Amino acid sequence: MDVGLQHMSLTRNTTLARLTTTAAQVTPGMSLQQVMDIADSNSAESAASWVESMFAFHRGALVDDAWLRAARAGDTATANALAWAARVFAEPRMAQVVEETLANDAGSFDPAGFSTDVVEQAFVRLGVGDQARKAASSLLNQAVAVPLFVPERYGSTIVGAIRFLPTAQFVPAVVEFLTERIRVQVSKVVAKRGDSVELALLWRANRWFGLTKDEFRAATLPRATAPMLTRTELPSDLRLLHEEARRRKQVVLQGAPGTGKTFVAKRYVEWASAGRGDDSNLSTIAGALPSNERTPQDVARAAIRQGLTAVWDIAQFHPSYGYEDFVRTLAPVPTANGVTFQAEHRVLSFLAAVAVELRAAGSSCDVILIVDEVNRADIARVFGELLYALEYRDAPVRTPYTVDGSASMTLPSNLILLGTMNTADRSIALIDYALRRRFTFITLEPDASIIDGAPWHGAADSAAARHLFEAVSGLFTTADNNAALAVGHSYFLPSGDATNETESLKLIARRFAYEVAPLLTEYAAEGLVDGAKLASVLSTIGVDGDTGNQDSVERALLDWLVARESGNGETEPPGDA
Numbered sequence: 001m002d003v004g005l006q007h008m009s010l011t012r013n014t015t016l017a018r019l020t021t022t023a024a025q026v027t028p029g030m031s032l033q034q035v036m037d038i039a040d041s042n043s044a045e046s047a048a049s050w051v052e053s054m055f056a057f058h059r060g061a062l063v064d065d066a067w068l069r070a071a072r073a074g075d076t077a078t079a080n081a082l083a084w085a086a087r088v089f090a091e092p093r094m095a096q097v098v099e100e101t102l103a104n105d106a107g108s109f110d111p112a113g114f115s116t117d118v119v120e121q122a123f124v125r126l127g128v129g130d131q132a133r134k135a136a137s138s139l140l141n142q143a144v145a146v147p148l149f150v151p152e153r154y155g156s157t158i159v160g161a162i163r164f165l166p167t168a169q170f171v172p173a174v175v176e177f178l179t180e181r182i183r184v185q186v187s188k189v190v191a192k193r194g195d196s197v198e199l200a201l202l203w204r205a206n207r208w209f210g211l212t213k214d215e216f217r218a219a220t221l222p223r224a225t226a227p228m229l230t231r232t233e234l235p236s237d238l239r240l241l242h243e244e245a246r247r248r249k250q251v252v253l254q255g256a257p258g259t260g261k262t263f264v265a266k267r268y269v270e271w272a273s274a275g276r277g278d279d280s281n282l283s284t285i286a287g288a289l290p291s292n293e294r295t296p297q298d299v300a301r302a303a304i305r306q307g308l309t310a311v312w313d314i315a316q317f318h319p320s321y322g323y324e325d326f327v328r329t330l331a332p333v334p335t336a337n338g339v340t341f342q343a344e345h346r347v348l349s350f351l352a353a354v355a356v357e358l359r360a361a362g363s364s365c366d367v368i369l370i371v372d373e374v375n376r377a378d379i380a381r382v383f384g385e386l387l388y389a390l391e392y393r394d395a396p397v398r399t400p401y402t403v404d405g406s407a408s409m410t411l412p413s414n415l416i417l418l419g420t421m422n423t424a425d426r427s428i429a430l431i432d433y434a435l436r437r438r439f440t441f442i443t444l445e446p447d448a449s450i451i452d453g454a455p456w457h458g459a460a461d462s463a464a465a466r467h468l469f470e471a472v473s474g475l476f477t478t479a480d481n482n483a484a485l486a487v488g489h490s491y492f493l494p495s496g497d498a499t500n501e502t503e504s505l506k507l508i509a510r511r512f513a514y515e516v517a518p519l520l521t522e523y524a525a526e527g528l529v530d531g532a533k534l535a536s537v538l539s540t541i542g543v544d545g546d547t548g549n550q551d552s553v554e555r556a557l558l559d560w561l562v563a564r565e566s567g568n569g570e571t572e573p574p575g576d577a
Contacts, residue, residue, distance in 0.1 A: 023071035109210035226307035258488025296353030374419035
């Protein structure tokens with residue numbers, strides 16, 4: 001929205017530093033000439049073309065505002081940001097370029113716009129003529145001076161943005177500044193009407209600082225630091241895991257399918273985060289921050305501010321997973337000239353950096369990375385040189401990629417790696433021996449007591465689940481050398497949305513038919529379970545014939561379970577037939 005200052009020069013202007021120096025030296029109530037004299041003494045060029053636009057006057061006297069107060073108080077960072085705001089507010093052509101070229105439709109800064117060539121063309125379209133190049137250079141250099149971004153240069157020419165810098169901290173002062181300026185230079189009625197934050201958004205001030213509207217609104221709220229949460233007493237079944245996580249820093253939970261490895265890992269995270277597992281997730285913390293405030297330092301500060309006791313994330317390994325997925329990588333970044341590649345953190349490097357920042361700040365907040373299915377990837381390819389860092393915590397290790405100015409990274413002692421490993425997965429080797437000697441391995445066994453303690457609807461569904469579990473468990477023995485393949489208790493826990501015992505029995509039968517029976521059949525086909533023994537076990541629960549017909553298996557098993565409940569079915573688990 002124009003404020004009648006369109007004659008302000010786009011090129012004959014002073015630097016932000018000199019603007020802030022002038023703002024610190026002037027006094028409210030000074031005349032235009034007095035302010036101009038001070039501005040001339042701080043500028044190599046005449047101040048006549050910009051003083052009346054950059055400063056607010058009422059009846060010939062300088063009016064105080066948030067910019068002048070910040071400058072007088074020596075708050076140079078805020079004063080520079082408000083000098084930028086005053087510049088954009090005062091010149092409609094500059095505002096249009098900032099709002100439509102430097103920012104995208106959402107309000108975030110657009111990397112493709114931060115190039116002298118691109119900004120020059122934007123000014124050309126606005127009819128600036130042969131001054132467009134100088135106007136573009138002046139605009140981008142002032143944005144660097146705020147600072148809004150770290151520039152990529154070719155010689156002295158800005159050709160791109162390496163990264164954008166935090167700006168949300170300036171928003172409260174920007175809102176105050178705009179309210180005051182609008183009152184003096186536009187209309188007292190407009191300034192008093194409605195919410196001051198929404199008024200600033202009407203002027204699209206969020207785009208001046210690369211923020212979405214929601215980020216801009218959120219930045220006006222107080223960022224008070226909450227006291228650190230208190231964890232509950234450590235559950236006894238998590239004690240070994242906790243002690244080894246503290247001692248060794250890296251633990252693998254191993255066991256057969258269905259023994260609750262990932263469940264236990266997440267339970268530990270829930271305890272470590274004092275019941276705020278969702279709030280403590282890395283994605284949640286980063287997602288609540290402005291897009292230009294998602295560095296490890298920003299995440300660490302947010303965790304401290306929120307009083308979190310843990311920051312965590314999860315990665316799932318698979319055969320094609322590599323170093324560039326887990327540690328660091330070169331990622332494509334759009335620029336005005338196409339695409340460039342920039343070294344970036346991946347989850348391990350990022351969380352390690354967060355842990356370093358937390359420790360440097362004196363925080364006792366833990367950082368936990370769950371690595372699900374740790375044995376499914378090529379460990380040497382995924383960890384690379386960090387196998388050394390696992391053994392020598394806090395020792396810097398040089399990586400192939402330079403991120404945030406450093407090619408080195410460390411795995412600090414407040415970073416816990418918590419892996420899970422399925423011992424029944426025969427498609428790959430269990431685990432690299434080099435990694436094995438760097439981890440503590442805790443084995444989780446199938447546990448009938450967990451079935452007994454589950455929230456069943458009655459005695460019948462509880463007994464049915466326990467009976468099926470024990471029947472299947474008889475297929476896996478040390479003598480048969482297949483105990484590591486045992487089907488875990490989680491396959492026999494309540495699932496779905498059953499509202500009564502009858503529906504619960506139906507779901508038990510369905511889950512057995514569609515999850516357990518196919519697994520057992522596959523084991524038998526591979527010779528891992530004796531086929532005759534499997535057939536005998538299935539026959540004792542009413543299942544005969546082709547287990548590939550899952551619908552038939554479900555119906556037969558349900559009939560048997562119902563008959564058993566009525567006292568007409570087999571009630572004892574089968575022997576070793």
